[in-house]
Amino acid sequence: MPQPISRTASDRAHDAVLRHIEESLRSGDLKLGDRLPGERALADQFGISRASVRDAIRALEVMGVVKSSTGSGPNAGTIVVSDPSAALGSALRLHVASQRLPVRDIVEARVMMETWSLAHAAEASWEPGQLDEARRLLDAMDDGGLPSPAFTALDAQFHVALSALAGNAVVSTMMDSLREAIRTYVDDAVAHRGAWADIVGTLREQHRGILEAVEARDGERASRLVREHIEWFYARTL
Amino acid sequence: MPQPISRTASDRAHDAVLRHIEESLRSGDLKLGDRLPGERALADQFGISRASVRDAIRALEVMGVVKSSTGSGPNAGTIVVSDPSAALGSALRLHVASQRLPVRDIVEARVMMETWSLAHAAEASWEPGQLDEARRLLDAMDDGGLPSPAFTALDAQFHVALSALAGNAVVSTMMDSLREAIRTYVDDAVAHRGAWADIVGTLREQHRGILEAVEARDGERASRLVREHIEWFYARTL
DNA sequence: CGTCGGTCTGTGGTCTGACCATACAGTCCG
DNA sequence: CGGACTGTATGGTCAGACCACAGACCGACG
Numbered sequence: 224m225p226q227p228i229s230r231t232a233s234d235r236a237h238d239a240v241l242r243h244i245e246e247s248l249r250s251g252d253l254k255l256g257d258r259l260p261g262e263r264a265l266a267d268q269f270g271i272s273r274a275s276v277r278d279a280i281r282a283l284e285v286m287g288v289v290k291s292s293t294g295s296g297p298n299a300g301t302i303v304v305s306d307p308s309a310a311l312g313s314a315l316r317l318h319v320a321s322q323r324l325p326v327r328d329i330v331e332a333r334v335m336m337e338t339w340s341l342a343h344a345a346e347a348s349w350e351p352g353q354l355d356e357a358r359r360l361l362d363a364m365d366d367g368g369l370p371s372p373a374f375t376a377l378d379a380q381f382h383v384a385l386s387a388l389a390g391n392a393v394v395s396t397m398m399d400s401l402r403e404a405i406r407t408y409v410d411d412a413v414a415h416r417g418a419w420a421d422i423v424g425t426l427r428e429q430h431r432g433i434l435e436a437v438e439a440r441d442g443e444r445a446s447r448l449v450r451e452h453i454e455w456f457y458a459r460t461l
Numbered sequence: 462m463p464q465p466i467s468r469t470a471s472d473r474a475h476d477a478v479l480r481h482i483e484e485s486l487r488s489g490d491l492k493l494g495d496r497l498p499g500e501r502a503l504a505d506q507f508g509i510s511r512a513s514v515r516d517a518i519r520a521l522e523v524m525g526v527v528k529s530s531t532g533s534g535p536n537a538g539t540i541v542v543s544d545p546s547a548a549l550g551s552a553l554r555l556h557v558a559s560q561r562l563p564v565r566d567i568v569e570a571r572v573m574m575e576t577w578s579l580a581h582a583a584e585a586s587w588e589p590g591q592l593d594e595a596r597r598l599l600d601a602m603d604d605g606g607l608p609s610p611a612f613t614a615l616d617a618q619f620h621v622a623l624s625a626l627a628g629n630a631v632v633s634t635m636m637d638s639l640r641e642a643i644r645t646y647v648d649d650a651v652a653h654r655g656a657w658a659d660i661v662g663t664l665r666e667q668h669r670g671i672l673e674a675v676e677a678r679d680g681e682r683a684s685r686l687v688r689e690h691i692e693w694f695y696a697r698t699l
Numbered sequence: 700c701g702t703c704g705g706t707c708t709g710t711g712g713t714c715t716g717a718c719c720a721t722a723c724a725g726t727c728c729g
Numbered sequence: 730c731g732g733a734c735t736g737t738a739t740g741g742t743c744a745g746a747c748c749a750c751a752g753a754c755c756g757a758c759g
Binding site: 261262263277280291292293294295296299300301 | 708709710711712
Binding site: 235236237271272273274275278292293294295296297298299 | 741742743744749750751752753
């Protein structure tokens with residue numbers, strides 16, 4: 224472990240911690256699931272106060288890089304996680320709230336990514352077993368008593384599972400974050416518009432059609448269907 | 462101004478501040494450029510400590526929603542900004558460092574967004590004057606004495622300016638953040654590979670060609686050229 | 700002997716109060 | 730009139746303390 228005691232090249236106190244952790248991630252000293260030293264220990268090592276250490280860790284937590292838990296034992300403390308979707312989604316949600324990013328553009332970007340993913344999934348190499356989860360999710364969505372937020376949660380997982388076939392983690396992550404950014408917005412709209420019973424049946428049919436197209440490795444059809452699926456839903460709901 | 466004193470529905474102390482500010486952004490009570498109350502005032506209003514207020518503001522700062530400055534006067538304090546590109550870029554950079562997101566996928570996602578943008582820019586409506594900035598950037602990049610990081614910075618602005626023609630703020634933002642996520646990585650690679658003098662000439666030619674295609678509203682050609690441009694550069698550099 | 704309970708310990712979460720560096724606003728003095 | 734000085738409010742940092750929590754440990758009891 225290197226000597227993180229020097230902070231000569233840093234104005235802000237917490238920057239030293241941030242840069243050291245980023246460097247540790249890059250070098251492999253810190254891997255997914257590893258525990259960070261305690262906040263008091265880090266403060267000691269860097270010669271700064273615990274408040275500044277918390278400042279740095281807070282930033283990492285917002286970016287979805289670490290997760291803090293209270294208590295003791297192996298599951299407690301600050302551990303390295305990897306949740307970029309939630310982090311990007313939260314940030315995007317705030318910028319939608321401040322009207323910097325229009326909901327319309329979010330939906331359009333999602334269509335771009337979903338169509339791209341399915342078009343590439345048709346040409347990529349993957350085991351047929353990778354579709355098992357997608358099928359399982361569709362079956363779960365057949366439950367008639369499912370409340371709409373639960374349905375849309377499964378729906379999101381279905382889309383992520385399909386897009387994962389394209390083999391691009393960045394696209395899958397961003398797609399998921401776009402959905403997360405407007406999730407509460409959409410759920411509220413669904414709750415107030417009613418007519419959910421009418422909508423959900425069509426969604427199920429569309430999902431089956433998309434899955435079939437992917438199974439047949441027909442990228443053109445899968446892209447077209449998923450575009451119609453998304454655009455129809457948002458036109459109907461928002 | 463509503464009653465932000467109650468925190469009955471919140472476990473974490475800082476969550477109350479976060480939710481209140483998000484709500485204020487959504488309702489329009491807080492707009493771009495507005496100043497937040499001071500940290501001490503907020504702590505008073507919410508009945509929590511200043512440390513917890515700072516926790517919430519820190520989260521907003523990481524997400525690119527606010528910016529804090531010391532001092533006094535109109536330019537000091539915490540003001541509402543809107544810098545989603547930098548925020549998303551930093552988060553993505555960390556996840557690249559932790560090897561959760563491969564650089565290859567970042568580049569591939571960028572190609573997807575750039576080609577999409579230029580294809581849509583050809584069909585969108587925009588004033589010819591909107592290309593003035595793109596031309597100005599190309600002229601600035603003709604400076605032979607430009608260090609490579611300065612060139613790539615202008616390069617990035619050029620791509621953002623072109624993609625803005627498609628009229629989708631989310632795509633432009635994400636495109637920019639992808640570039641930002643691997644900026645230092647690319648700059649380092651350029652510095653160590655040498656051969657910059659050979660590369661930069663080709664880049665200039667490619668840029669001119671892309672701009673011409675956009676001016677001619679030939680979306681298919683612009684997309685193809687930008688794809689070749691990006692893929693050539695990364696194949697050559699990384 | 701085995702198990703249940705309390706206790707210990709270490710973690711992050713919060714609070715308090717203080718001091719510092721900064722940047723502007725007003726004032727005072729030359 | 731103008732420049733230097735002082736005042737003031739801001740975020741940034743620090744120190745020390747206490748709390749809630751969760752697992753580890755260990756003793757007492759069935």
